[in-house]
Amino acid sequence: NAGVTQTPKFQVLKTGQSMTLQCAQDMNHEYMSWYRQDPGMGLRLIHYSVGAGITDQGEVPNGYNVSRSTTEDFPLRLLSAAPSQTSVYFCASSLLGSGNTIYFGEGSWLTVV
Amino acid sequence: GDSVTQMEGPVTLSEEAFLTINCTYTATGYPSLFWYVQYPGEGLQLLLKATKADDKGSNKGFEATYRKETTSFHLEKGSVQVSDSAVYFCALSSPGNGGSQGNLIFGKGTKLSVKP
Numbered sequence: 188n189a190g191v192t193q194t195p196k197f198q199v200l201k202t203g204q205s206m207t208l209q210c211a212q213d214m215n216h217e218y219m220s221w222y223r224q225d226p227g228m229g230l231r232l233i234h235y236s237v238g239a240g241i242t243d244q245g246e247v248p249n250g251y252n253v254s255r256s257t258t259e260d261f262p263l264r265l266l267s268a269a270p271s272q273t274s275v276y277f278c279a280s281s282l283l284g285s286g287n288t289i290y291f292g293e294g295s296w297l298t299v300v
Numbered sequence: 301g302d303s304v305t306q307m308e309g310p311v312t313l314s315e316e317a318f319l320t321i322n323c324t325y326t327a328t329g330y331p332s333l334f335w336y337v338q339y340p341g342e343g344l345q346l347l348l349k350a351t352k353a354d355d356k357g358s359n360k361g362f363e364a365t366y367r368k369e370t371t372s373f374h375l376e377k378g379s380v381q382v383s384d385s386a387v388y389f390c391a392l393s394s395p396g397n398g399g400s401q402g403n404l405i406f407g408k409g410t411k412l413s414v415k416p
Contacts, residue, residue, distance in 0.1 A: 229389060231406075277344065
């Protein structure tokens with residue numbers, strides 16, 4: 188019963204480096220998304236997808252790239268890491284629809300130095 | 301735009317005390333409302349939800365009622381335990397804000413500490 192799986196759990200990057208946060212779900216959910224969590228800010232939506240081949244921007248998309256080649260996977264790419272991207276990142280998935288339960292991964296702690 | 305405002309913490313209570321965490325929202329249309337809980341070092345878990353006015357969500361002794369007239373969804377528990385120590389997030393999904401797909405708008409979170 189894996190649910191939503193994120194890797195890596197912890198990562199330290201240098202400014203300017205690129206990396207990809209992986210996210211996979213095994214619940215056949217159409218909807219997947221990425222949030223970032225910062226102290227005192229709650230969670231803010233970065234990008235989301237409603238199905239393979241379809242992605243859209245959320246509230247804070249700058250500096251991040253996503254793609255959705257399969258239903259299961261939704262990787263988040265940091266193109267050139269900046270200290271402002273130091274955060275905890277959460278991947279989430281659900282069936283489509285506003286009342287459905289959204290399931291979250293355990294989070295990826297990213298530090299950019 | 302749509303938004304969620306919840307009481308700021310931290311909130312510190314003694315075991316068996318009554319808990320209320322206030323949450324109010326602004327949204328177009330008819331949002332669905334959620335409470336999520338985050339235990340230390342973990343991801344978010346759905347605690348309860350309500351999808352229409354006057355619905356009451358409940359789980360693990362926690363309750364919240366969707367009040368459209370006051371645009372509120374306050375979280376309550378009659379007797380808290382040490383194991384309830386966590387951060388609680390109020391959230392909404394609204395058709396006007398990508399919520400028909402599933403996007404959530406979160407409050408800033410309220411940290412609850414329960415002392416023995």
